[in-house]
Amino acid sequence: MIYLDNNATTRIDPRVLDTMMPFLTDNFANAASTHPFGVSASNAVKTARQQMADLIHCDPHELVFTSGATEAINLALKGVAEVYGQTKKHIVTVQTEHKAVLDVCVYLEKRGYEVTYLPVQPTRNAGAGLLDLALVKEAIRPDTLLVSVMWANNETGVIQPIREIAQLAHDTGALFMTDATQAVGKLPIDVDKDGIDLLTFSAHKFYGPKGVGGLYVRQHNLAGSSIRKVKLEAVLHGGGHERGLRSGTLNVPGIVGMGKAAELAPIADRQEIQRLTSLRDQLESELLQIPGTSVNGDREQRLYNTTNICFENCDSDALIMGLEGIAVSNGSACTAASIDPSHVLLAMGLSETEAFSCLRFSLGRFSTEADVIATINAVKGVVEELRALV
Known part of the structure; x- marks a missing residue:
């Protein structure tokens, strides 16, 4: 199997698994227990919390561990709505956000909130997939509670100017949230x-x-800035775990594994980043030699491991089926069962036919040049076969 679907999920690093194993076997205690076995598990969680905090440069007590990003997004959006929603009922987000954000926004709209869904630059324009900062500024109002913008898009890899957008939100007194699921550990x-x-x-x-995943919740004022501590209402109740924000027995093996993964994150490994960039560029440049192909999304402001390519007159499902032994995708894994075209690509101006003709290739730590060469040859062959049928 050649695996080029790392934005859907990555293979667990063997070093991460080795770190987890004791907590799946001998050290199985509940981290909330007060006996020595429980204290040992609790200490392991504390270590992991520090490792995760070091990765994003926050205080450990500002992290809330959850079952993953979807739960964290629900806690963040619904939690701030509960606290601040009496006076502010406007939210700004983006049409290309993950469904975890968009679906919660629809839920909040049914409860009296107004949501502005910002467009992005069309795919054939410079800055494709990026927000227009002037539109962001225009959308934020005095009653805007929150601006929520995905850091790096899961389908195209496009990286938004997060720092600038956060400043625009804070200038008007709004909170700023980012779904950093594709950015943490990479940027x-x-x-x-x-x-x-x-x-x-x-x-x-x-x-x-x-x-396992988590949510960072600011718990300190930023000196010399209007940025303040964030209040949040819990969504899950029953025991008061995680400072009362997320009740439930902690997933100790998962948390320990996440901490180790954070410690091993390649953000400072320039050699690894250059290797993946080179492999991605090699894959992309060869596939773009196929007539009727184009890249979706800005080719500069994007993740170094990701390319999303449109193959004219080729159904993406047929492409995937033809690529036996090669794992790629035609969109988000979370919407893989949907028969609808990618909402991300539609928001970037592609037609439904074009959106159904795109593949995402996302490389990772275990990808090799041999994988890339084999994929190039396989894709060229399948595209030729499919177009011969038209």
């Missing part, structure tokens, strides 16, 4: 310098286990 993040109030992440996107 340098400093929540103070970047002006982040709320940030979500999931371990399985950066070589950790599935079923």
Whole structure:
């Protein structure tokens, strides 16, 4: 199997698994228990919390562990709505956000909130997939509670100018949240310098286990700035775990694994980043030699491991089926069962036919040049076969 679907999920790093194993076997205690076994588990959680905090440059007590990014997004959006919604009922987000954000916004609209869904630059324009900062500024109002913008898009890899958008939000007194699921572990993040109030992440996107993630919630005022501590109402109740914000027995093995994955994150490994960039560019340049192909999204402001390519007159499902032994995708894994075209690509101006003709290739730590060469040859062959049928 050649695996080029790392934005859907990454393979767990063997070093992460080794760190987890004791907490799946001998050290199985509940981290909330007060006996020595429980204290040992609690100490392991504290270590992981520090490792995760070091990755995004926050205080450990500002992290709330969850089952993943979707739960964290629900807690963030619904939690701030409960606290601040009496006076502010306007939210600004983006048409290309993950469904975890968009679906919660629809839920809040049914409860009296107004949501502005900002467009992005069309795919054939310079800055494709990027927000127009002038539109962001125009959309934020005195009654805007929150601006929520995905850091890096899961389908195209496009990276938004988060620091600038956060500043626009804070200038008007709004909170700023980012779904950083695709950014954590891949890009340098400093929540103070970047002006982040709320940030979500999931371990399985950066070589950790599935079923664990978290939410950063600002718990300190930023000196010399209007950025203040964020209040949040819990969504899950029953025991008061995680400072009362997320009740439930902690997933100790998962949290420990996520901490180790954070410690191993390649954000400072220039050699690894250059390797993946080179492999991505090699894959992309060869595939773009196929007539009737184009890249979706800005080719500069994007993740170094991701390319999304449109193949004219080729159904993406047929492409995927033809690529036997090669794992790629035609959109978000969370909407893979949907028969609708990618909402991200439609928002970027592609027609439904074009959106149904795109593949996302996302490389990772275990990708090799041999994988890339084999994929290039396979894709060229399948595209030729499919077009011969038209």
